[in-house]
Amino acid sequence: GENVEQHPSTLSVQEGDSAVIKCTYSDSASNYFPWYKQELGKRPQLIIDIRSNVGEKKDQRIAVTLNKTAKHFSLHITETQPEDSAVYFCAAKRSYIPTFGRGTSLIVHP
Amino acid sequence: EAGVAQSPRYKIIEKRQSVAFWCNPISGHATLYWYQQILGQGPKLLIQFQNNGVVDDSQLPKDRFSAERLKGVDSTLKIQPAKLEDSAVYLCASSPGGEQYFGPGTRLTVT
Numbered sequence: 416g417e418n419v420e421q422h423p424s425t426l427s428v429q430e431g432d433s434a435v436i437k438c439t440y441s442d443s444a445s446n447y448f449p450w451y452k453q454e455l456g457k458r459p460q461l462i463i464d465i466r467s468n469v470g471e472k473k474d475q476r477i478a479v480t481l482n483k484t485a486k487h488f489s490l491h492i493t494e495t496q497p498e499d500s501a502v503y504f505c506a507a508k509r510s511y512i513p514t515f516g517r518g519t520s521l522i523v524h525p
Numbered sequence: 526e527a528g529v530a531q532s533p534r535y536k537i538i539e540k541r542q543s544v545a546f547w548c549n550p551i552s553g554h555a556t557l558y559w560y561q562q563i564l565g566q567g568p569k570l571l572i573q574f575q576n577n578g579v580v581d582d583s584q585l586p587k588d589r590f591s592a593e594r595l596k597g598v599d600s601t602l603k604i605q606p607a608k609l610e611d612s613a614v615y616l617c618a619s620s621p622g623g624e625q626y627f628g629p630g631t632r633l634t635v636t
Contacts, residue, residue, distance in 0.1 A: 449625070458628060459568065506567075511575075512573060512581050513558070513625070515567035515569070515570075516567050517566055
């Protein structure tokens with residue numbers, strides 16, 4: 416089955432800095448890669464996604480890049496704000512079956 | 526648009542007892558997922574339904590866990606008997622195809 420590795424497990428940045436979270440996947444048939452933000456005690460919320468026919472996607476301060484050859488994808492958050500502090504999960508989907516990474520705890524210090 | 530509903534929100538049981546969780550997906554969403562999220566980890570897929578058929582249940586511990594989605598709408602997940610390691614948040618999600626929408630989850634504590 417699919418295996419998704421996510422790094423780092425914890426990321427601490429100063430407000431205004433950029434943050435990058437990386438994921439690798441094992442199944443070349445995976446074709447959909449969403450990113451979720453989960454605040455403490457709340458449900459995961461989709462923040463951005465990318466499909467395998469696209470290399471990069473941006474939405475305001477958030478961007479995701481995908482390298483299908485290397486089987487890795489990354490989340491980029493620019494101009495981080497304290498409200499960006501949360502756990503971020505990547506996922507890889509093959510035929511609608513999703514596999515999640517273990518999560519990255521992002522801490523943005525004001 | 527109403528979101529995914531789950532109940533109960535919290536449950537505390539003793540090991541070897543039984544428990545059931547309920548999920549009502551977003552209207553019209555054909556795909557329904559049950560996940561187990563242990564503290565500090567990502568959601569782990571337990572079972573995925575497409576309408577009332579099972580798409581994947583390879584990670585469902587079938588000796589103690591069962592799930593059904595009668596009529597292709599609501600779903601229940603049951604654990605019988607519960608073990609200490611079943612303590613987790615059980616998340617239900619639904620999807621029209623692609624993006625998933627998560628419910629608030631049920632936090633299960635097994636003592």
